[in-house]
Amino acid sequence: MSNTSPTSVLLSVSASPFWHCGRTxxxxxxxxxxxxxxxxxxxxxxxxxxxxxxxxxxxxxxxxxxxxxxxxxxxxxxxxxxxxxxxxxxxxxxxxxxxxxxxxxxxxxxxxxxxxxxxxxxxxxxxxxxxxxxxxxxxxWPVLMDPNAMQLTTQYIDPLVRLKYFGAESVASISLTDLLLGKQIGALGASQTLALLLGGIYLATRGIIRWEISAGFIMGVVVMAAIFHTVNPVQYASPFFHMLTGSTILGAFFLATEPASSPDRQIPMMFYGLLGGAMVIIIRIFGEYTDGVPFAILLVNLLSPLLDSIRPKPFGGK
Amino acid sequence: MQPFLKEFTKGLWKELPPFRLVLGLCPVLAVTKSADNGLGMGAAVIFVLTLSNLIISLVRHIIPKKVRIACFIAISATLVVAVELLMQAYAYPLYQQLGIFVPLIVVNCLILGRAEAFAAKNPVPLAIADGLGMGMGFAMSLTFIGGLRELLGAGTLFGKYIMWEGFQPFAVMVEAPGAFLCLGLILCAMNAFNHWQARRKGQDAPENPMPGCESCRACSHGK
Incomplete structure (x- = not known):
């Protein structure tokens, strides 16, 4: 800097990105x-x-x-x-x-x-x-973690346990409004379906979470359950029942959308959601556990690096 | 005596097989549901490793370079069959517990790794010391990880209940994921301890040793 004239200004350029939208x-x-x-x-x-x-x-x-x-x-x-x-x-x-x-x-x-x-x-x-x-x-500790075994002083019932052990007919009489309002045995927050749905929609409209993942997840649950329900309505519960029980809504809006463990692009996100949703129904119907949502999300979390490899071809790239 | 002792003790801490060399992880993960199983497996490995090192060191000038791996495997397979038969005769419950993992000692990379990296290049006494030390380090580690998993996952140690009354066993520890968790946490603790020790002595953080690396030639470490 010895030959710099006293009038010149030293301009420094930092690394990109230069524009910040203010989100933290x-x-x-x-x-x-x-x-x-x-x-x-x-x-x-x-x-x-x-x-x-x-x-x-x-x-x-x-x-x-x-x-x-x-x-x-x-x-x-x-x-x-x-x-x-x-x-x-x-x-x-x-x-x-x-x-x-x-x-x-x-x-x-x-x-x-x-x-x-x-x-x-x-x-x-x-x-x-x-x-x-x-x-x-x-x-x-499966027993201590099972709301149905822990919540003994309530008049609510656990819809998923009933579905698993008594069949779809026993849950056909449960009104969807009750499920929506959280009148069901479940994990303490996951069973507040309507509140979570409202919160999730708020986040999706604000762009805090990506709607592709949530929509894909719910679609996966509904489509998969609808397939089973159409094939045999006596044995398999309706898609709306699956959507409103367990932690489906919590999973769709809050757990599956965690930024670090989910894919970054639109098409992988949709696949990720769909796969997760479909896996929920598969675990609920064929698996040992009554609610498949957490395990389904853990499984698709592991798939997300693979799904991230679905990417657009860069211009001039091979 | 001095080099003999040095080769013996390096396997006990400085190059502890599963936690430092990260070799032979299959039995470390698979058979350590209890301290008993870990100790039994470790004893079998001490036997096979010491004898295979001894024999390989004896015949190291006879074996042609090109077929050495096959020869090493043949020798260790023979020894493993011997261990298997011995176990069936004198420790049948243990054999039933360990199952397929006893014959799998043949393909344990620790055996082949020590044969290739040490026994094929060194005289008989040193090879025996190396095999004994490595084997004992391996047995120690297996017993430790087995004891830890058994203690947390079932509340017992060598089959005796030692936790307090009303202890709810952390059952995931005796399942397969518990093995990975335990191994990862032990490796983390070993590295943290080494870094702490090096910092206290004012040295740079130590690298983990990579013996046998020079024979592979896949990267610049091999010659």
Missing amino acids: VRAHRYHTLLALLPAVLLAIWHWGLPAARVMALAIVTGVAVEALCQRLMGRELSIDDFSGVVACLLFAFLLPAASPWWLVMLGATLCITLGKMAFGGLGANPLNTSLVGWALLYVS
């Missing part, structure tokens, strides 16, 4: 939390304070563990982006309201450590953070 991880998570709020309130209304206890415990444990992990890894503390809060809240949504405290704390710890920090933190997880913890707990 934190704003993304704020919107998600806002969309989950009706379901949180309804969950407390339906299941009482135990539901609030499970959600609060999961969030507090998860955030504390995330802060501890980041400290141990020598990373900048980034718990204020609320990604851990959302992941742990979604994890709590999949638990029965009567879960023991240690189960909630262990699950939230596993979500954050094995689901997220082991792979390098935010955005590096190949599987949905909340579902990793859920799956480990579900395989280990």
